[in-house]
Amino acid sequence: MQFETIILGAGAAGMMCAAHAGAGTLVIDHAKAPGEKIRISGGGRCNFTNLYAGPENFISKNPHFCKSALSRYTQWDFIELVDRYGIAWHEKTLGQLFCDETAKDIVAMLVSELEAAGAALQLETTILGVSHDRTTFRVETEHAGTRRTLTAKNLVLATGGKSIPKMGATGLAYDIAEQFGLPLLPTRAGLVPFTFPDGRFKPLSGTALPVRASADGPAFEEALLLTHRGLSGPSMLQISSYWQEGQPIQIDLLPGTDVLGQLKARRQSDGRRQLRTVLGYLLPAKLADYLSVEWALKGNMADQSDKALEALAERLTEWDLRPAGTEGYRTAEVTLGGVDTEALSSKTMEAKTVPGLYVIGEAVDVTGWLGGFNFQWAWSSGWAAGTAIRNKV
Ligand SMILES: Cc1cc2nc3c(=O)[nH]c(=O)nc-3n(C[C@H](O)[C@H](O)[C@H](O)COP(=O)(O)OP(=O)(O)OC[C@H]3O[C@@H](n4cnc5c(N)ncnc54)[C@H](O)[C@@H]3O)c2cc1C
Numbered sequence: 386m387q388f389e390t391i392i393l394g395a396g397a398a399g400m401m402c403a404a405h406a407g408a409g410t411l412v413i414d415h416a417k418a419p420g421e422k423i424r425i426s427g428g429g430r431c432n433f434t435n436l437y438a439g440p441e442n443f444i445s446k447n448p449h450f451c452k453s454a455l456s457r458y459t460q461w462d463f464i465e466l467v468d469r470y471g472i473a474w475h476e477k478t479l480g481q482l483f484c485d486e487t488a489k490d491i492v493a494m495l496v497s498e499l500e501a502a503g504a505a506l507q508l509e510t511t512i513l514g515v516s517h518d519r520t521t522f523r524v525e526t527e528h529a530g531t532r533r534t535l536t537a538k539n540l541v542l543a544t545g546g547k548s549i550p551k552m553g554a555t556g557l558a559y560d561i562a563e564q565f566g567l568p569l570l571p572t573r574a575g576l577v578p579f580t581f582p583d584g585r586f587k588p589l590s591g592t593a594l595p596v597r598a599s600a601d602g603p604a605f606e607e608a609l610l611l612t613h614r615g616l617s618g619p620s621m622l623q624i625s626s627y628w629q630e631g632q633p634i635q636i637d638l639l640p641g642t643d644v645l646g647q648l649k650a651r652r653q654s655d656g657r658r659q660l661r662t663v664l665g666y667l668l669p670a671k672l673a674d675y676l677s678v679e680w681a682l683k684g685n686m687a688d689q690s691d692k693a694l695e696a697l698a699e700r701l702t703e704w705d706l707r708p709a710g711t712e713g714y715r716t717a718e719v720t721l722g723g724v725d726t727e728a729l730s731s732k733t734m735e736a737k738t739v740p741g742l743y744v745i746g747e748a749v750d751v752t753g754w755l756g757g758f759n760f761q762w763a764w765s766s767g768w769a770a771g772t773a774i775r776n777k778v
Pocket of ligand 1 (some may be wrong): 394395397398414416424426431432434511512543544545546548549552553554556569578598718745748758759760
């Protein structure tokens with residue numbers, strides 16, 4: 386069976402690419418349904434883009450690589466598509482756009498777009514191997530017990546990263562890229578909760594508060610959630626993508642607050658109250674209790690010297706913690722690293738050394754922050770490859 390283009394992976398990037406590559410395109414996936422990650426994303430409402438998406442919201446060895454695709458297919462282009470399908474949406478916070486109803490609307494829209502463009506979907510198909518003879522790619526497949534060799538002029542790797550293997554994530558794109566000699570950067574889990582196996586935060590499980598956090602990268606002012614396994618919530622997921630094993634993380638528990646000023650004022654107004662009681666005025670009670678024990682905070686407010694209050698203010702604004710690890714690919718929203726952008730054209734996503742081979746989406750070493758940026762990369766990179774293929778044809 387011959388095709389113009391075969392796309393491996395019917396996820397966000399693969400379907401977007403198919404919708405633009407057009408007729409003669411086949412999208413293959415081993416899953417029962419296309420776009421499974423879209424379906425479960427954003428708590429079932431899909432945070433499909435971000436109003437403020439720009440290259441600064443992405444992590445990559447080459448921070449310039451994502452600029453071309455992001456600027457040619459922007460969040461406004463995707464919003465226009467969503468609007469055209471009458472899918473109602475709202476901004477939740479920080480420019481994050483979600484469907485009003487269900488993420489399934491986004492999946493249905495992409496399927497409809499790719500079908501309207503003349504592309505086809507083949508699900509529940511195992512990819513047994515890929516080869517290339519200079520002009521043609523051969524993809525060995527098995528579908529419903531039948532083995533078939535499919536051929537195409539163009540092959541697009543869109544099978545995503547390793548995050549959430551239970552949902553069908555595999556390292557196939559990396560394996561095929563490697564087979565074709567494309568360089569790979571080490572992969573690791575991103576947008577993932579931190580773990581503390583000693584269970585120190587178990588008693589605080591469910592406590593949430595706004596913080597400002599960092600880990601060898603930009604600081605994120607978002608919520609922190611303490612869990613029985615460790616630390617989660619948007620702020621922790623964001624900094625996990627910058628965190629390296631063994632490194633500390635810093636948390637400002639009272640961002641935007643003049644903590645020393647407040648403590649000194651409380652010394653005046655609540656001099657007879659215990660320091661740990663006053664800490665409970667500033668932080669959730671359970672966390673205040675935990676920190677009071679952890680930091681051995683003793684005495685009444687009136688007993689506290691300026692130096693003691695300065696030290697406490699510093700601790701509260703620079704809480705230094707060393708996570709043991711992360712929950713890994715089991716729960717990570719993304720995979721960092723992957724196919725080195727050096728090997729690809731930033732305009733078309735085509736491999737420089739293998740004409741006709743394209744890599745898009747999460748498989749590429751471009752990883753977005755939490756907040757709709759990863760889908761925007763999938764749409765933009767998928768569009769770039771799809772458009773380049775269509776123009777070539
Ligand atoms: C729980 C969760 C929630 C998320 N929420 C958001 C969000 O709200 N906003 C956001 O921007 N990002 C979110 N993300 C990240 C986002 O889902 C991904 O970045 C995005 O889907 C990547 O698109 P992709 O097309 O590259 O890969 P995917 O969408 O993962 O698609 C890859 C496709 O390839 C198929 N595949 C994989 N291996 C094989 C194989 N060996 N053979 C055949 N087929 C294969 C898979 O079945 C899948 O259909 C979330 C991720 C997770 C895990």
